[in-house]
Amino acid sequence: MRAGYRNLLLGPVDRTGRCAATAELTVEVTGYDRQPVVHPRRLALARSAAGWRVEREEGAGGPPPLWDLGAVRAEAGARCLVLGVDAGGAPASAGPAPAGPAPAGLAAVGDRAAAAVEALWGTAWAGRLLLELPATREQFARLVADDRPGWSGMAAVTVAAPGAPLNAPADRILLNPETFAGLSDFGRQVVVTHEAAHVATRADTRAWTPLWLSEGAADWTGYHDSGRTARQIAPELARDVAAGRLPAALPEDAAFTAGGEGLAQVYEQAWLACDLIARRFGPQRLVALYRAVGAAAPGPDRQAWLDGLLRDRLGEGLAEFTRHWLAEVRALAA
Template identity: 65%
Template sequence: MAGLLAERARSLPSWSGLTGAEAAYRNLVLSPADGPDRLTAAAELVVRIAGYDEYPEVYPRRITLVRDAGGWRVEREESASGPPALWDLGPARTAPGAHCLVLGLAEGPAPSGLVEVGDRAVAAVSAVWGDDWPGRLLLELPADEAQFARLLEGDPAGWTGMAAVTVAAPGAPRRTPADRVVVNPEAFGRLSGFGRQVVVTHEATHVATRADTRAWTPLWLSEGVADWTAYRDSGRSPRQISPELARDVEAGRLPSALPADRDYAAGATGIAQAYEQSWLACDLIARRWGPERLVALYRAVGADDGQGEDRERRTDRLLRAGLGVGLDGFTELWRAEVEALKG
């Protein structure tokens, strides 16, 4: 039986559409099913895409095996727990770029349409964050929004309007650079060419900064640097980048504090304004103190010595050390930037 699954693993690129993949089944446990000619197997499918996965992806699988005149064969294989693999959703196809690999489905949008966007995103991110990340991007493109939600193990209604999300490779350790971007084809397809580039560059920034991101990193900072990197050198004005926030300011609704983590939850009221407020905070740092200070601050916040320290106190301390202004003072400077959107 092990030989049968080993052969199946060797053939994975041909039936999954993967390029440059190595695969193996491990931790195989066999159980009798209905009669002597049927077995069920629990196993882990371990997949590694050369050049993209620092750690293997691990997919718990449930496999049905049957024996006929030709011997044992795999009748069915499916996900046993966790999110499905993209190829569980249908026949897959791939499109490689110079610095990215796009995995798609035969019944969905052509993955080749994302290659140029992915390559440009890698270049834009590397221009800010340097070579401290692999400089490669893996994108998954399901066929529709329902499949997008399945890959995220979420309620489809909660992800409506979300164009893309960065996720960790299944089974990989925390803080791994083997992260990939899952694209919502419906929301992404409604964007302009500029909007699509912003989204993919934003998500690529999360991939590049994953090793410097911790549970205590405020989302206003992690989402802000991602948007700031994506909009950098775009030539867009603050009001163009922050239209929802600008409308709130015109109506007299000004935020009193930087966004809280809960403001970024999928489907949250005012989520667009939270992202725009984040961008404005990081843009303020980059303009007033320089992009290098913004990058240094981000890495300082995510340093390993933050375990157990109160997050707000830590952010205040590092703002003082890096910018010479504490959290309260920075918030006042930021609120002045927000108010200036009134034009």
Template identity: 65%
Template sequence: MAGLLAERAGSLPARSGLAGAEAVYRDLVLSPGDGPDRSTATAELAVRIAGYDEYPVVYPRRIELVRAAGRWRVEREEAAGGPPAPWDLGEVRTAPGERCLVLGLAGGPDPTGLVAVADRAVPAVSAVWGSAWPGRLLLELPAEEAQFARLLGGDPADWAGMAAVTVAAPGAPRHTPADRVVVNPEAFGRLSAFGRQVVVTHEATHVATRADTRAWTPLWLSEGVADWTAYRDSGRSPRQIAPELARDVAAGKPPTALPADRDFTAGAAGIAQAYEQAWLACELIARRWGPDRLVALYRAVGAGDGQGEDREQRIDRLLRAGLGVGSAGFTALWLAEVAALKG
């Protein structure tokens, strides 16, 4: 029976659209079925897309087997925990670019529409973050918002309005990229061409900075550098880039501190302002101290093992070392930038 799965591996379902992908089942566990001619197996399906995954993506699977004419065959296979594989949701259409591969689900937007956007995002990110990252993007484009939520393993209500999310594919070590940019076809489709470019460049920055991002990296910094990279050289003014924040300031409701991690939670009230506040903080660093200092600060925050030091103390120390100003002083400078949005 294990030989059957070994034979099945290496050739994903035709609906996957991934003819060149490497696939293998591992950690097979058999369970009794209903009678001698039926059995159930659980296994991990490890899939690696050549040129994009340095490490395979792991999908837990439940496989129903039936014996007929002396041979076992797979009758049904489905996800057994965690987000599903794209082909579990429908037929996949692939659209390759020079620096990207888009996996689109049938019935949704044409995946070729994302290719040019992603191909422009990669060099824009490399211009800031260098060439140490793979310099390519793998994007998944579901047919509808409900599929977008399923690919993220969450409640659709939590992800409504989010245009795209970068996820570390299951089974991939932190330093071995197997990232996916999952695009919400409904929210993304409502954006202008400029907005779409900003979103994909933002997500590409997360892919490029993954090796320098840790659990203790504050989200105002990780989301801020992603937005700063995406808006860099756009020619847009701060009030154009941060309209919700500017409206709050004009209404006499400015923030009093840098946004907390919880402010970036999908569906959180004021999430748009949190992103704008984060962008403004990183824009301040890049403009006052230079883009290289911003990049160096980000990498310094992610360096080391993070043990034995409170996060806030660590940020304060690194701000002083890199910018010559501690957390309190930096926050004061940032609040002055916020106030200036009142115009």
């Protein structure tokens, strides 16, 4: 790692040679960060004959660096680096640390995820993953910078490094230790591969990309070649269909809100839509559609824009595709 301060702003120096200061702490994880990760800091400095020294340092806004939460362990794979907060060294204020996955087991999961994503999405991304594993759910909320209850059920999330430009690709996978620990080995692999797909496709993902496409494509990547049936991958949606509760249209972006009602079914609907595209037209047509959506900003009529893209890339419009998708949804009850 390379670290240093920039934009140092000194306050008045008192009689003892001390002063308060603000600065940006910049950190680069060699081989993983393409630009410095920036953390605003408050410093207490003391001047002596040897020069200035830092007596105290603390965060001044934004997500903290991982080591502010406790001692950090590292595990490097061939294509993945895992940084995990030592549960035994976590601050007492962080609460009791549950038994969670160790970094040693996660590097191999990350390596497999990177390879699986590259096989489907190509090499136009960094080709490596950085995973951060806090010790507690509360620490996860601090790193995500969102303490809403809905986040507690998320196993992982992909984020851009703190201080990155607004258009910077997301490049970090944050794991929620308690939720992630409750998954099977297969479930952990699916989750990390899903998030790795977000890392690989972020350069092609825009604010206008429908979430059913971005989240569905990530889930499709995670489950690709898993041997699971549609009912096994979409059990909640299958139960809804069997009970007569069917969606009327592809899910809107608002339906993907963390903690929202029926969130599992929404993700399963999105997976089924992308799986349908890959099965009917081939995986590369799904990849090409995804990139085409990111490359062409919509006009005032987003539905008409998407309809045109589907016609251009798949040979059928939004209404026809939705009918095929609804037929797949109904088939889950068979």
